[in-house]
Amino acid sequence: MFQEHLPTLIIFAPTIGAVLLMLMPKDNEEGLRYTALTVTIVTFILTLALLPGFDMSEAGMQYTYSAEWIPNWNINYQLGIDGISLPLILLTSFISLWAMVASWSITKQIKGYLILFLLLETGMLGVFMATDFFLFYVFWEVMLLPMYFLIGIWGGPRKEYAAIKFFLYTLFGSVLMLVALLMIYFNSHHPESNEHIFDLLLLTDAAQGNEGLLNPVMQQWAFWLLFIGFAIKIPSVPFHTWLPDAHVEAPTPISMILAGVLLKMGGYGILRIAFPLCPVAVFDGSTVLVAIGVISIIYGAFAAMAQTDFKRLVAYSSVSHMGYVVLGIGVVGVVSADTASDYWKMGINGAMFQMLGHGVSSAGMFFMVGVVYDRVHHRNLNEFGGLAGKMPLYTGLSAGIFFAGLGLPGMCGFIGEVFVVLSAWQFSKILAIVAASGVILTAGYILWTLQRVYLGAEYKGPHEEALTPMLARERIVAGVLLVFAIILGVFPNLMFQYMIPSIQKLTDGMAGQMAGL
Amino acid sequence: MDASLTNYLLIGAVMFVSGVVCMATKRNGIAVLMGVELVLNGANVNFVAFSRHTSLGLDGQIVSLFVIVLAAAEAAVALAIALNFYNNYQTIDVDRGDKLQG
Amino acid sequence: MLANSINQLITDLPTQIGSDVTAFLSELVLCGTVVALLLGRLLGIDRKMPGHWIAMAGTLIAFGIAFGNVYANGPDAYQVGEDAQLFSGLLVNDGLTVFFRLFLLVFLVLVIALTVLSGIPDNEDGPDFYTLLIGATIGMMLMASANHLLMLFLAVEMASVPSYVMVGFLKGKRLSSEAALKYVVYGAGAAGVMLYGTSLVAGMLGTGQLHLVAEKLRDLLTSEVGVGTDMSTAAVRTIVLGVMMILVGLAFKLSLVPFHFWCPDAFEGAPAEVGGFLSVASKAAAFALLIRVVHQLTGFGDLAVPLAIGLGVIAVVSSTFGNLAAYFQTNVKRMLAYSTIAHAGYMLTGVVAMLVALEDGNQMLATDCVEGVLFYLSVYLFMNLGAFAIVALIRNRTYSEEIADYRGLKNECPWLCVMMAVCLFSLVGLPPLGGFVAKFFVLAPVWEAASIHWSMGVLVGFALLNTVFSLFYYLKVPVAMFIVDRPEDARPARTGSTEAVFVLLLTAPILLLGMSPLISKLSLAAERVAHDTITVPDGARTSTSPEK
């Protein structure tokens, strides 16, 4: 019973918290904060509770739950967790928890903020658990509104512009996804009743069966519509322009969520929907995917290098890092009718791990930027310098997290990048070299940044006097993130053990269709 | 007989078209209402002519009766509104009402 | 001999009329309410018992009867085909009628409640206002049940003429009187054109009854006279002309481009309460009528598809134009007016797809289309009325309906602002709000119809693009409310808790229809209705339970 309803409980625990907050008086700020924090902690604990019951050897969906929602359209409230989604669920509740801790820096209209925050968490968790396409779509959009308001109300000076840009990009992507959704729905058939379905599991089966779900032409359309929708979220060049603005304007905790979780939904969507349903199109388009990935890596890195705004730099680094994800999943290789090539599996594994690693490290990087911004109220790299002298602990933690982002061996960023580049080597050597050079570029701009911000002469910029040591709260957040960045880097199998069977199932299933070409 | 029906329909058409043109070109609110009356009357001519010449039968006459009554009701309200407008603007020129634009 | 048979008829009449009257009881109760309102004033009761109580009581009784009818007799309360005809074929009492009767009565209750809260008709004008309101509603209910070309015109007039007055209800205000004048001028013209079209159709086919129209049309086009479905044939041309004129009248009621001029002006000048009423009720009734009329045109054969494409173009242009124009508005009511134009366009796509599907013989798809439109209207009721209600309530505090004056309201009346955001985002069509599900239900069948005719896919494309675009202007209000700070010199706008509760009541269904199992309840009901509506002409009711 508990097992069966656990996913539902996880999704709606934050919602319940939000309703609770709604009923609380808005003057009691501390009470509100602690309630919200409790809710995120509970959610995190609930997600951890998934682990004991999770069968690592099982590739398919676990914790499945299905209830009729709109029966005459065959829309179900259908949840499930497999190896691909489980790590991301954990990441979500984890990052949300620490983002909530980081939210102590928010002072304006705290009640609304916390409510929206919790609603956002519901949406994110829902996306990772939904196994009904319609439900997936609904959850996908659910985070849109809270995010919009979180950026729009609590953001920086250009918050309005950034928020609407984020909103429009995402909505545009959603609309494309909706078209694909309709295409898929009207070409689907329930194996027994022959009615149209939204059930992703059945759709996947159909797509990988003999008949295929869509004909190749339709697959091309559906895939690219879906891909654009998801690529906007990832974000891949050329759909990335919303990201720097959104990040720069968003408050620190929201940046953490944005970078740590939201971007991953794009990659997850590709793996969960676009790939299994349109294998033929994936096969045809793999080169383009890889190219997009590589371009994102390089472009993001160069763009990051050119920034003078600290946060913007981190944002572009996200573009660059998420490029590895696209690259990793795009290195399609097929051995035989039911086996995908090892390098493809490795690529996807790498991409998944990159998502996790980046989730932790980028959240940490944004948090670190936030810490200093809270003190000096600017992010101009050219005015920084010499923070190390004033805030040694902060400098240390920052350096650790930035190294994790850089991909230093032994830290989380390394595993994903290496896996992806290695698999890309099998796919195309030139691209692999280019992608690998991205690593160097990354190292370049991150080290340069570290030098500009932390080293050098003592800080003489604005608000010099405000540079107080880190608070305990900040220390905990930074410390925990750093620790996890290291743990992931040292014990990657902690996550791989969950992912590998599911990814194998995914790729092998797709291989069947591709091999027929 | 058919020629005759056509004749009536043509008269109806003349009235209808006159009414439409009147509605479209006149700026005076009441003149526009006159156009409306013409349009309704054109339709009425059609109905009565059809009533005489086709299987529509008496239905046509009854419809035209209702139309006459409804036109009266509509005219009453329209005039009340037009007078109200006049009270507020001291003119009945529809284009003078330019507070609402777009 | 003849006299005897007439006597016979006279004695038969009561029994026959009796059953008709039972089915018509809700409308009659509303008529009685109108009389009661006037008597109340005459006898001076309105001092002790304000008009809105009488109106509310009457509406609730009417709703009780309508609902009880459905509830007591189960889902088969209404009949289908010939049996459903009332008053010797002037009206039909089928599922569509029942649906819209309940729809309009619920809506009327909400509107009356809103007017009580916002106090736009003061006690003195109350009876007048509610008389007009109920009178217009009766007309709209007749529109939904009209089965005769005369009733079509009569119902449209009954719905329109009181609306003209309601738009000009603030008679001392220049804007209001101007709005009323523009509305009446355009409205009367459109009604006239529609009547002329009616006369051509009725005359050509020799009948006024809608189901006979369809029958005779089919006879005519397939008859040995050799009329065919060729536009070169005069008879066909005449009918097409007539049908187009009828559609012009309906398009006017639906404020579709290019017959939309009145809409922004009327809505801006009218009190927000009236705007809310007109934007939902008259649109719903017009859609009911449109579905009926279009449904009769399936005999058109080859002409149906061009007609559908024509309507489709109108739908696209309406939604695009509405959204574009709305962007430039500074007045909330005016913006919402343009938004109603756009939404009419969205819903019209459903009707267009229905026509295409019917022409293809795919009744199941046509059912889905109608279902989508019905569902959309149901959600639209709450989201649009909610938006207008909030505009009205805020106007009562700030005396302004400019978006600029909504700046920073979130601190003053957080509930209203949140609910306004819910309504507006639902209008955009964002999950998990009802607007999304509604849009999905309309657009999904249209998309499926693309396999019949490619143009339907274009319709969906435009609708989706418009959805993205509509975000720009809908967002202006939440942006003003939440993101911008309140100017120093702004009026205080604190609202009471009654208002908040009422607004909550209005917006709760939007949320429920977006994510609760209620969706399935409503969509099943809508599907039933749609199923019966669509399959009627084939005679017998195929099955009592909808199959899918």
Added chain:
Amino acid sequence: MPPTLADTATTIQSILQGWLNSESLAMFLAAVIHVALVAGFFGLPAGIFIWAERKISGRIQDRLGPTRVGGKFGWLQAIADGGKLIQKEDLVPEAADGPLFRVAPYVVVVSSLAAFMFLPFSDGWIAISLDIGLYLMLAVMSLEVIGVILAGYASGSKWALFGGMREAAQMVSYEIPMSICVVIPIITAGSLNLNEIGGLQSGHLGNWIIFHDPFSFLAFFVYFVCATASCKRAPFDLAEAESELVAGFLTEYSGFRWSFFFLAEYASMFAVCGIAVLLFLGGWHTGIPGLDGILDGPRYGSDAYVWTWLANALGFGVFFGKASLLVCVQIWVRWTLPRLRIDQVMMTCLKYLVPISCVLFLGAVIWPLALSFSGKTTIWGTPTGERAAPTMRLDSIPGPADQSPTASTSNGETGP
């Protein structure tokens, strides 16, 4: 079947046709003769009543009235006045809207004249006997107001404009109670055909509709008030209102156009009184059982025409007498009552006459029901309406074969 005027017309036409060998010409001539007849009936009362008003007003004001111009009691006065007015120059003020100014009197005269087409002067002496005769008559008479309004507007004078507007308001308002009152006898009679309604009221006095029930009794007086008002007669002559508006819509008129208005006024006075007589006062019946028996008596045999003509002539006399009496009452009222203010006029109508007439109407509808409880159909014993119940008429509808659908308004036929 009594020969109607229309029957005669057919005869005239057929006679002419025999002479002329030309259908259209014969028809045209027949129409001319008809018009002449009707115009005669139109002009005659007007002339008489103009003279009568002068005499009566004179007596009321304790003077003699016209005595000098010709004949006994100055009976040539009206003709002399007419001659004078026709000779006068036809003036159109500069500010006036010429064409409308000129056309207005014709509208008034034509509508007033047209009303006489539907008025039966005796059983069957009617130009056009229609099932909707009364309705049409009221319709035609209601057009008179348009002429007045046009005259008021086209004169280009504010007095005239005010007069015209007052007339419009007054006419439109008073039409309502008047129509409702007219409906009451219609309910009793079950017909809109004036000839039929008149014919129903034969027999004793109790058969007159005015005595049919208390509601129709009251309705007569309400009707008469409204009818007086609709003729713009004092005390409702606000459209002219000499003391306030100079002469209202007549201010700018002179000469024969001016006289047209008066001709029309007196003619319509007679017309509305004629309606009153037909609807309430027994039409051409005397109310004396024996005499009415002769009037309605059997008309068969070789000399039926002669008897019919004689009876009709007698009926005509009775009818004319009754109507004249009512006109005299109007004249009497005019010279004894002061003029009302315009707001009083409107209030009288909207606040009193309309509710009263509505109550009367309701009462008249309920009356037969109430009576049926007592087991009777009328209070007087002889049921009114026996002669031509609607069902009987429907019974008399012939089969589809025996009538050709050629009929026109100019020589509309009565029932077969």
Added chain:
Amino acid sequence: MSDQALFWIFAILAGGGAIGVVILQDIVRMAFSLIISLGSTAGLFFLLDADFVAATQLLVYVGGTLVLLIFGVMLTASGPFRRIQMSSGETFVGAAVGLLFFSVIAFTVIDVEWETLDRSHRPVAEATNDETGNTSRAIGLRLVGIPADTEVGIHKDRGEKTGYLLPFEIVSIHLLVVLVGAAYLARAKRQETSEAAGGDA
């Protein structure tokens, strides 16, 4: 034949009046032209054996509605707006559009072969066949819900002939509502127009 002559007289008056409404510039002359047009329409109705409709047309339309309209004209026809000049461009466009529109209707209507369309039905004059044009009784019966104009037995076939009891009754409610509305607008009491009290709502 005489019908023909009368027809042409009325037709020319009706059509001419209608065109006059469009062409004339003076609002009162337009009104008069409208009266001529509608009055002649009544004449046409007589020719079409629709006496009752014709009388109603005269009584309600010409005698009531138009008087009301003229009343409105007089109340508002003041000063410079009485005459409404149209620019020649407008006139031209109006005329062109009107002609175009008319020709569309005319060409659709003229070509229709009514006989073939209506093969199974007799014209109403033959069908009713009591006194031609005396349709008031049949109309009356229809209005109380008894379709008795052709033959009474047709009532069994509900679809073919319609009784009009419902609209007859329901239109009374409509008229009542409209009356209330018009009276409300015309009522003397006016709401305060003070900007402070009401804003520009």
